[in-house]
Amino acid sequence: MANTQAMTTSFMGELMTATHNFGTAPVRATGATDSFKGALYLTTATVNASTTAYSATNEVSGTNYTAGGVAVTFGTPPTATNSSATAGVAFVTPSASITYTNVTLTTAFDAVLIYNSTQSDKAVSVHTFGSQTVTAGTFTLTMPSNTTTTALIRLATT
Amino acid sequence: MALVNTTKGEMDEALLEKREGSLDNDNESTTWVEYWLDGELVHRSVHVALKKNVSSVAEAASFN
Numbered sequence: 001m002a003n004t005q006a007m008t009t010s011f012m013g014e015l016m017t018a019t020h021n022f023g024t025a026p027v028r029a030t031g032a033t034d035s036f037k038g039a040l041y042l043t044t045a046t047v048n049a050s051t052t053a054y055s056a057t058n059e060v061s062g063t064n065y066t067a068g069g070v071a072v073t074f075g076t077p078p079t080a081t082n083s084s085a086t087a088g089v090a091f092v093t094p095s096a097s098i099t100y101t102n103v104t105l106t107t108a109f110d111a112v113l114i115y116n117s118t119q120s121d122k123a124v125s126v127h128t129f130g131s132q133t134v135t136a137g138t139f140t141l142t143m144p145s146n147t148t149t150t151a152l153i154r155l156a157t158t
Numbered sequence: 159m160a161l162v163n164t165t166k167g168e169m170d171e172a173l174l175e176k177r178e179g180s181l182d183n184d185n186e187s188t189t190w191v192e193y194w195l196d197g198e199l200v201h202r203s204v205h206v207a208l209k210k211n212v213s214s215v216a217e218a219a220s221f222n
């Protein structure tokens with residue numbers, strides 16, 4: 001037997017469910033799963049890794065689009081999987097497509113911000129795609145498979 | 159008769175010119191469909207399949 005320096009994979013999975021707190025804990029009304037939303041941003045916006053929370057600045061606007069975007073459903077809890085004594089991955093993916101129905105968005109957009117609408121709209125991730133517009137139509141974002149390598153959001157050790 | 163939602167209300171698809179396109183790269187696989195009426199875009203829907211995830215590498219530091 002030998003000991004191996006590593007960040008535990010269970011820890012990474014538990015980060016995704018707010019088990020550990022090294023600082024000041026956020027006030028949580030319940031232990032229930034938080035609610036998340038997806039907002040679309042114009043090509044002129046600058047949402048990126050430094051984005052801390054949802055903002056309406058440079059968000060798309062148009063017919064049938066509500067500021068703040070639409071609900072993002074995480075129906076499957078995060079999974080944490082070890083691949084070796086030193087490596088593992090914790091991952092989670094929305095369980096349904098993100099769909100904006102019957103919208104008209106005439107100014108080009110190319111990003112979606114997923115954020116936690118339960119916890120003060122704090123930002124989770126930004127996903128970009130080719131510049132698009134929509135006219136009296138539907139914009140659908142289909143999620144990748146929820147696996148160790150393809151899940152939409154991953155924390156990994158190597 | 160297939161109906162299409164347009165900027166002018168629901169219209170018979172047969173009355174419209176349909177244009178389709180796609181984009182496929184490492185980041186996404188995207189398709190779109192447009193309907194045109196007399197040179198005017200009256201419907202455009204887009205379907206983006208995300209391929210690339212956001213990933214963060216975590217590390218436990220050693221004492222040295």
